[in-house]
Amino acid sequence: MKYLFVISFLLSSAVVSAQVNYEVFALKYAILKDPTPVSNWAANAPAEDSVPISFHFWLLKGSQGKKILVDAGCRMDLQNAVDFGLTEYERPDSVLLRLGIAAREITDIIISHPHWDHIDGLPLFPEAVVWMQKEDYSYYVTEAWQGESKPGGIAPRTIEYLLKLNMDGRLKLVEGDNKEIISGVTVYTGSRHTFDSQYVLVNSGKERVVIASDNIWIYYNLQKMQPPPSYGTMDAAGYVRNMQRMKTQATKPELILPGHDDAMFRLFPGVNKRIIRIL
Ligand SMILES: [Zn+2]
Secondary structure (H helix, E strand, C coil): CHHHHHHHHHHHHHHHHHCCCEEEEEEEEEEECCCEEHHHCCCCCCCCCEECEEEEEEEEEECCCCEEEECCCCCCCCHHHHHHCEECCCCHHHHHHCCCCCHHHCCEEECCCCCHHHHCCHHHCCCCEEEEEHHHHHHHHCHHHCCCCCCCCCCHHHHHHHHHHHHCCCEEEECCCCEEEECCEEEEECCCCCCCCEEEEEEECCEEEEEEECCCCCHHHHHHCCCCCHHHCCCHHHHHHHHHHHHHHCCCHHHEEECCECCHHHHCCEEECCEEECC
16 A cells, blocks of 8 residues: 555656646847748749748747757858848857857757758757757758759758767657657658658647747748748648648647748747747
């Protein structure tokens, strides 16, 4: 009887400690100077409508002590960033410092996909374990470079850095859909913004937040259930199916967060001009 009591006490305390709560922030590191046509980002959109574009990443601050980034932004000494016309740039680690968090404190970084604007900032966070999809990794370090044309949006220095991370033992390759990689943090595939891009569901107490990143480029995609033009996904039907799935996963529609829509920064309370608090 006494043992039963001890066992049930241990079980119930295990259940309590398994529940991790997360504070969730979005951090903006650049914008495009002028709004761009919605039709650049969503199929079948009217050409005359425009959308302001931001470049951002997310911070999950867990009650277990983890400080997790979703994506890592980019550095500005990269030709892609210059060509794309990023303005009002601030280095991602310095945006993070506005929350009093130093780069070395970041424990984990979940990469939604290896495009330069989401992954090139990785070297700024030297202690973090990096999580990405195994299929995305395998494709972009090998096959992607075998054809006539080079893969769009992938910076060669990203691939070199990923190989180094892997050899240093800091790269965790996730195998497929619906994987809880950290307590309360689950990743999902199928949108195929890149070869095998992933999005993140954060389960925190009463709320569930979907960090879609570029698996939803802008709110228009979600509101009209329109995939991007063909250069934005390798599987338009899968992209739409995933947006439908996200609606069933987030506790409310506004907790589905897109990869580049600057309107997101007006929908949540501002911590300062670059950071909003989602949860
Ligand atoms: Zn992007």
